[in-house]
Each structure stands twice: as C-alpha cells, then as structure tokens.
Amino acid sequence: MTAMKSDGQVTVALVHGAFADSSSWNGVIERLQADNIPVQAIVNPLRGVADDAAYVATAMRQIPGRVLAVGHSYGGAIITNAATNADNVVGLVYVAAFAPDEGETLGEIEEGSRDSVLNSALRQTEYPAGKGVPDAVELSIDPAQFKTAFAADLPDKQTKIMSATQRPVAASGFGEPSGPPAWKKLPSWAVVATGDKAAGADAVMKMAKRAGAKVTEVDASHVVMISHPDVVADVVKTAWQSVN
Numbered sequence: 377m378t379a380m381k382s383d384g385q386v387t388v389a390l391v392h393g394a395f396a397d398s399s400s401w402n403g404v405i406e407r408l409q410a411d412n413i414p415v416q417a418i419v420n421p422l423r424g425v426a427d428d429a430a431y432v433a434t435a436m437r438q439i440p441g442r443v444l445a446v447g448h449s450y451g452g453a454i455i456t457n458a459a460t461n462a463d464n465v466v467g468l469v470y471v472a473a474f475a476p477d478e479g480e481t482l483g484e485i486e487e488g489s490r491d492s493v494l495n496s497a498l499r500q501t502e503y504p505a506g507k508g509v510p511d512a513v514e515l516s517i518d519p520a521q522f523k524t525a526f527a528a529d530l531p532d533k534q535t536k537i538m539s540a541t542q543r544p545v546a547a548s549g550f551g552e553p554s555g556p557p558a559w560k561k562l563p564s565w566a567v568v569a570t571g572d573k574a575a576g577a578d579a580v581m582k583m584a585k586r587a588g589a590k591v592t593e594v595d596a597s598h599v600v601m602i603s604h605p606d607v608v609a610d611v612v613k614t615a616w617q618s619v620n
Contacts, residue, residue: 386442386466386620387414388612391432391458393449393473394422394545395517395526396538396599400448403605404612413616420451424548425482426555429457436462444616445558447473448601449575450549453482459558467619468564468589469612472572472598475564475583476554483550485583489576497521500547514544526574528597538599559587565615566591567600567608574598590614 388408390401398417408415418435421428432454436443444467447455452473459465468475474482486492494517503512517526522539530538566584570577570593584591592611594600601608 384441385414386444386616387416387439388616389436389439389443389445389465390415390417391445391447391451391455392417392420393447393451394515394549395542396448397541397543400599400602404601404609407605407609408612411613413613420454422450422543422545422549424546425453425457425552428454428549429555430461433458433461436465439464442466442619444469444612444619446471446612449473449598450482450545453554456557456559457555459562460556465558465562467615468559468562468587469615470564470566470580470584470587470589471608471611472567472569472575472580472596472600474575474580475559475566475587475589476557477586478556479553481551481553485579486550486576489579491573491578492576493521493525494574494576497525501544513547515547515550516542516544524573526597527599527602528571528573529603530597530599557587559589563615563618564589565611567611568593569596569598569600570594571596572598572600 443465445455445465446469448471452470498515519539523535527535564587566589568581
C-alpha cells in the first residue's frame with residue numbers, strides 16, 4: 377500500500393502487531409493518502425523480536441529517503457529494535473504499542489500491568505518445525521475473550537471476523553529480550569488508548585513517558601487505529617510534519 381511521493385518527503389512506514397495484519401491500518405492509510413502523505417504498510421512476520429526487527433529494518437532501508445516508523449502493539453517493539461539498524465528512520469510513533477528498553481521482554485511488561493488481561497486470554501498451539509528444529513509454539517487469543525481483551529469498542533460482527541482471521545504470533549515474541557531502543561536517539565510520539573486491555577493502558581503510558589514521547593490519550597480499546605483512525609492519523613500527520 378503505497379502513495380505517490382515527492383522527492384525529499386518522509387514516508388510513513390506502518391508496522392502491525394500480533395494477532396493482526398496490515399489491513400488493520402486501512403483507515404489510517406486512507407486518511408494519510410487523502411493528504412498526499414507517502415505511506416507504506418510493512419508486513420510483520422510475527423516470528424520473534426530479533427527476526428521480525430531484522431526483516432522490518434531491511435524493508436525500511438529499501439524505502440527511498442527518510443522514514444517515519446509507526447508501530448501498533450507488538451509492532452512497537454519491532455520498530456524500537458528495527459530503527460536502530462535502519463539509518464533512514466527519523467522518528468517513531470507508538471500506537472497502543474510496546475516501547476521496551478534493552479533487556480525487557482513483552483511478557484514481563486504485561487505481567488506488571490494492572491490493566492492487561494491478555495495473558496489469561498492467550499492459548500498455545502504447537503507446530504512441528506521439521507527434523508532437527510524445535511517445535512514452534514504459537515500464541516493466539518481465545519475467540520471467547522477476543523472482544524474483551526483486544527477490541528472492546530468495535531461491533532460484535534467485526535470482532536468475530538477479526539478473531540477468525542487473527543494471525544498467531546510466535547511465543548518467543550513475548551519472551552525474547554529486546555535490544556537497544558531507538559527511542560533513546562529518535563523523537564517519538566505515542567497514542568495511548570485508555571481502555572487498552574491487551575498491552576495494558578498503564579504499561580503503555582509508562583513506556584511512552586519513559587521514551588519521552590509526545591502523548592495523545594484516546595478513550596479506546598487496543599485497536600485504536602481501527603476504532604479511531606482519524607485520531608491516529610492526526611498524530612501521525614503531526615509527527616510527519618515535525619520530521620519533514
């Protein structure tokens with residue numbers, strides 16, 4: 377998903393989180409494109425922090441010119457790591473997202489949250505990976521708890537579809553220590569959804585403040601970019617204007 381871009385303009389690179397795909401950014405993309413802001417959605421493999429960050433960093437380095445990296449949820453951890461290896465990234469936007477420090481794991485962050493109910497809503501599935509390779513353990517959200525934990529402010533019909541099409545994430549994604557954070561050297565912005573029961577609104581706010589991000593609070597669930605795409609797009613536009 378790419379808009380036409382003029383020479384010198386910053387491209388917005390959107391990175392989705394766990395249990396989702398790039399279509400979760402559709403409402404935001406529509407609004408950015410309406411303002412002729414160059415935008416590209418990057419697929420997040422959901423295979424673990426180091427592997428996903430390497431993939432996303434490679435994708436961002438191949439975008440011509442400068443890049444504003446935007447991550448939702450687990451995607452926030454990925455841009456935090458990827459941007460340290462993509463010299464063309466000039467800013468970070470966290471959307472109901474993790475912004476871990478070096479050595480932290482997402483599982484530990486969620487365990488410390490009073491608002492998150494995600495750990496109790498997750499279910500594990502094992503998949504054989506082949507001879508000589510450890511079996512893969514993947515996490516998904518129990519359909520019965522999907523709406524409450526992930527998307528409480530969306531219509532039931534929509535959340536049932538999202539639950540049925542959710543992309544599982546490798547369990548290592550929540551147990552793997554994060555690397556040196558890009559937010560220590562780059563300007564950042566954050567959208568904090570006050571009704572976030574997945575990452576946990578309290579944990580997200582704490583990380584955003586630690587990163588020195590300019591914070592916008594929204595009365596929304598974890599998927600604030602779907603329920604309030606206008607607000608998220610406005611924050612991205614503000615960040616984009618700042619780094620151009």
